[in-house]
Amino acid sequence: MSAFAATFSDALSLLAHFDHSVLEIVALSLQVSGAAVVLGTLIGLPLGACIAVGRFPGKTTLSVLINGMMGLPSVVVGVVVYLILSRSGPFGALGMLYSPAAMVVAQTLLVVPLMAAITRQVVEDVWARYAEELQVMRFSWWDSVTTLLHDCRHSLVVAVLAGLGRAMSEVGAVMIVGGNIDGATRVMTTAIALETSKGDLALAIALGVVLIVIILALNALAYVLRQWAMRRFG
Amino acid sequence: MPIFPLSIHDLRFAPDGREVLAGVDLELGEEGITLVLGPNGAGKSVLLRTICGLIEPSAGRMAWGGAGGSRPQQGVMMVFQRPMMLRMSVLDNVVLGLKPLGVAGAERRRRGVEMLERVGLADRAGDSARQLSGGEQQRLALARAWLTKPRLLLLDEPTASLDPSASAAVERIIREIRTDGTRILMVTHNLGQATRLGDDIVFMAGGRVCEHTPVRAFFARPRSEEARLFIQGELPWRMRFQGA
Numbered sequence: 001m002s003a004f005a006a007t008f009s010d011a012l013s014l015l016a017h018f019d020h021s022v023l024e025i026v027a028l029s030l031q032v033s034g035a036a037v038v039l040g041t042l043i044g045l046p047l048g049a050c051i052a053v054g055r056f057p058g059k060t061t062l063s064v065l066i067n068g069m070m071g072l073p074s075v076v077v078g079v080v081v082y083l084i085l086s087r088s089g090p091f092g093a094l095g096m097l098y099s100p101a102a103m104v105v106a107q108t109l110l111v112v113p114l115m116a117a118i119t120r121q122v123v124e125d126v127w128a129r130y131a132e133e134l135q136v137m138r139f140s141w142w143d144s145v146t147t148l149l150h151d152c153r154h155s156l157v158v159a160v161l162a163g164l165g166r167a168m169s170e171v172g173a174v175m176i177v178g179g180n181i182d183g184a185t186r187v188m189t190t191a192i193a194l195e196t197s198k199g200d201l202a203l204a205i206a207l208g209v210v211l212i213v214i215i216l217a218l219n220a221l222a223y224v225l226r227q228w229a230m231r232r233f234g
Numbered sequence: 235m236p237i238f239p240l241s242i243h244d245l246r247f248a249p250d251g252r253e254v255l256a257g258v259d260l261e262l263g264e265e266g267i268t269l270v271l272g273p274n275g276a277g278k279s280v281l282l283r284t285i286c287g288l289i290e291p292s293a294g295r296m297a298w299g300g301a302g303g304s305r306p307q308q309g310v311m312m313v314f315q316r317p318m319m320l321r322m323s324v325l326d327n328v329v330l331g332l333k334p335l336g337v338a339g340a341e342r343r344r345r346g347v348e349m350l351e352r353v354g355l356a357d358r359a360g361d362s363a364r365q366l367s368g369g370e371q372q373r374l375a376l377a378r379a380w381l382t383k384p385r386l387l388l389l390d391e392p393t394a395s396l397d398p399s400a401s402a403a404v405e406r407i408i409r410e411i412r413t414d415g416t417r418i419l420m421v422t423h424n425l426g427q428a429t430r431l432g433d434d435i436v437f438m439a440g441g442r443v444c445e446h447t448p449v450r451a452f453f454a455r456p457r458s459e460e461a462r463l464f465i466q467g468e469l470p471w472r473m474r475f476q477g478a
Contacts, residue, residue: 132288133318136311137382138334147330151320233321234364 010202015209022203026210029187032100032174033167036107040163044112045156048119049145052127063120069113074106078176081106085177098179103187106173111163118159123148154229157222165215235306236299237385238264238417240285245294247280247441254280255291256441262386267408267418269428269449272438273464278421281438282388285419286312308335311384315391317375319363324355327363328374331382345381353377353407369400376407380414387411389420393427405431425465429453437461 014022051062083089085097085105096102126148134144149156171189178185180194188207195204240262247255255277262268270278283289285296287305297303311331320327329337329346337345350356353373358366363374372392379387389408393401401424408431412418419436422428428435428449435452437444437460444458456462 130318130320132283133312133314135288136286137331138308140334143334147320150322154321229321233362234319 007201008205011205011209014202014206019206022206022210024183025186025188025191025207026214028100028185029168029189029211030214032103032187033107033164035104036111036167037160037164039104039108040111040115040167041160043108044115044163045119045149045159046145047112048116048121048159049123049149051116052120052123053141053144053148063117066113066117066120070117072110072113073172074110074170075172075176077106077109078173081109081173081177097177098181098185100178100185102177103174103185106177107167107170110170110173111167114166115159115163118162119149119152119156122152122155122159126152154226154233157226161219161222164218168211168215235309236303237306237309238262238299239297240299240386241297241301242285243295243297245281245284245296246292247277247284247289248292253441255284255294258294258438258441258443260436260443260446262417262419264417265412266433267412267420267431268434268436269432270419270421270436270438271423271425271428271461271464272444276438277441278438279390282312282390282419282421285386286310286388288312306385308382309385310388311379311382311386312388312390313372313375313379313392315394317371317378319366319371319374321362321364323360324363324366324374325350325359328355328378328381331378335382349377349381352380352410354403367400369396369403372396372400372404373407376404376411380407380411380416383414384416386417386419389418391421391423393422393424401427425453437464439464 048066051059051066081102082097085091085094085102087097096105127144130148130151131144134147139147169189171193174180174185174187175190175193178187178190180186180190186194188211192204192207192211195201195207240260242258242260242262245255245258245260246253258277258281260281270281272278280289284291287310296305298305320330325343325346328349329342332342332345347356347359350359353376355366355370355373355377358370363371366374376389376392392408393404396404405427408418408420420431432449434446434448436446437452437456437458439458439460444460445452445456447457452461453465456465
């Protein structure tokens, strides 16, 4: 058997036996990325919709800035969060560095611009069609934002999925602020990087398979839900 | 806040220097259905949008409820040619206009169900509004506006692209809204509809009101040359169908 096949077989064996270390890493990854996506949704979606609906000086500049921040390098975000949370930083007293909470903060900062930018684009298109009627009905600015977010909810699944994809596949920021501590802050991406460098390719591949399966499953679920919703609500 | 009489004086709108409204003068009393006729680009839809505050005029003034009256915060609604249908149920769409008025949720639903019965959509209350036909969507849009009890309702070609039976259903609702005490100002290109629905006609061309006369007088003896030419272009078509 070739080395590649043997490694792959070992990886499948780890998965088939529900290896404790694999499950632990997967669970923490889901917790950290899930929390970041929830926070990102709560911040990014209203932010994007507010930019789309609002009329204020600097709107174009803000839109360009948000778009540009979609490609923010994760290591840069990691360093910034590290400086903020380090003992000498403004939030050092919180003692969050090298904790899952710090990783959530870093991932949230990464997903918010992405989700806000997609939301702005989606809501702006709908706002262009509905603005007059909502204004005639005397909808307040905030009521317009919430109404449009609700109306675009099926399209905005894409924004949430994009955020989830970015959060789960991100490695640089969580490595810097989490420290990749075994049993404490080790997530799938940092574990894959570490195990590959150590030569333990079986665990790296097992985690890689889980990562891909989770992302594919979530995308498939979102697709099915979106198709159902489009049939139901048009 | 009183709305009528609504006096419009020398209303102008000129985006990028191009005059879309070139000095509109118009008086609207408290009752009736006024049809706005005119060729494409006459400024009809822009006039409606200006009246309901969607467009800020370049010049001129509107006096609401007598000399010096300002625009009322409530009581003016507009229904568009392609009405907004949010991705929610027919009932949720119809009560939408009550939300800014502060009507509570349960009361909104009660009034919504009543209104859907009036416009013949009660059996579709739970369906998605986007699954309705064009005619049903227009009835829903009228119901949504009617539910807010407007004093002035502006209609921008509500039957454009509807088949005759759907148009007839919409016209029936418009008459009911008028009977309910709402003043209606409606843009149409359909001269048959103008004779069926209208009390008076506002004829516009080139961004101006060329004449404002009762329906019968308008079709029998149009005062302006533009109106005469406009009717001549349309009437033979209409008469052939009437005679068939």
